[in-house]
Amino acid sequence: MSLVDLMSMAKPNLESRAKIFSKLKGRDLVNCFQCIKCTSGCTALKLLELKPHEIEKLANLGFVDELVVSDVLWTCVTCLKCVQRCPQKASPYHVIMALRNLAVEKEAKIPEAFMKAVSQILETGMAEAYQKISKGTETFDRESLKLPKICSPGEVFQTLFLKALEEK
Incomplete structure (x- = not known):
């Protein structure tokens, strides 16, 4: 409004x-x-x-x-x-x-686009979803470009938590 x-x-x-x-x-x-x-x-x-x-x-x-x-x-x-x-x-x-x-x-209406962006960040750690790219007739993803896997926020937390426990 x-x-x-x-x-x-x-x-x-x-x-x-x-x-x-x-x-x-x-x-x-x-x-x-x-x-x-x-x-x-x-x-x-x-x-x-x-x-x-x-x-x-x-x-x-x-x-x-x-x-x-x-x-x-x-x-x-x-x-x-x-x-x-x-x-x-x-x-x-x-x-x-x-x-x-x-x-x-006050439970006011929060715009749907905002909520979608927040849930995307919570799930993947990124504001935008992973996308395949294309050049000419070829399509590439992270794996085909030999880029490292991007961990979810939960995986990062778990890794850091376990590392912190090992250091103590």
């Missing part, structure tokens, strides 16, 4: 704002003076209906409920460029993560 539609008759909710402030644990939204450095480096800017600094501003004003039910939170690719660029240590990343957590708590 478009955030513009959700905002047309919205009123700030100071309780929801307080909830976000408590989740930020010491990070203060009021430190943001809207310099837009976070937005200028945002990887997902082309995908966002709102710019990162605007998300932070809306949360600070108390429009948390509208942000929580919008899709805008789920387009952040968590590249952390906004964290690096923010001169006030008040980057939108932390606000977006707190809003996502609140969305999950």
Whole structure:
């Protein structure tokens, strides 16, 4: 749902704002003076209906409920460029993560594409599925190219865990 539609008759909710402030644990939204450095480096800017600094501003004003039910939170690719660029240590990343957590708590609808990407990462450790490539009429996979097998996250954990036990 478009955030513009959700905002047309919205009123700030100071309780929801307080909830976000408590989740930020010491990070203060009021430190943001809207310099837009976070937005200028945002990887997902082309995908966002709102710019990162605007998300932070809306949360600070108390429009948390509208942000929580919008899709805008789920387009952040968590590249952390906004964290690096923010001169006030008040980057939108932390606000977006707190809003996502609140969305999950409130059982808001999480976009299917986001959930698909998360499950793919949990299964394979990669955001994209393994693919065969082709050049001309030939098709190649990792095995035919003599590339090493890529282990699943579970296999990596098991190997590291066993290695740690052996070292003790």
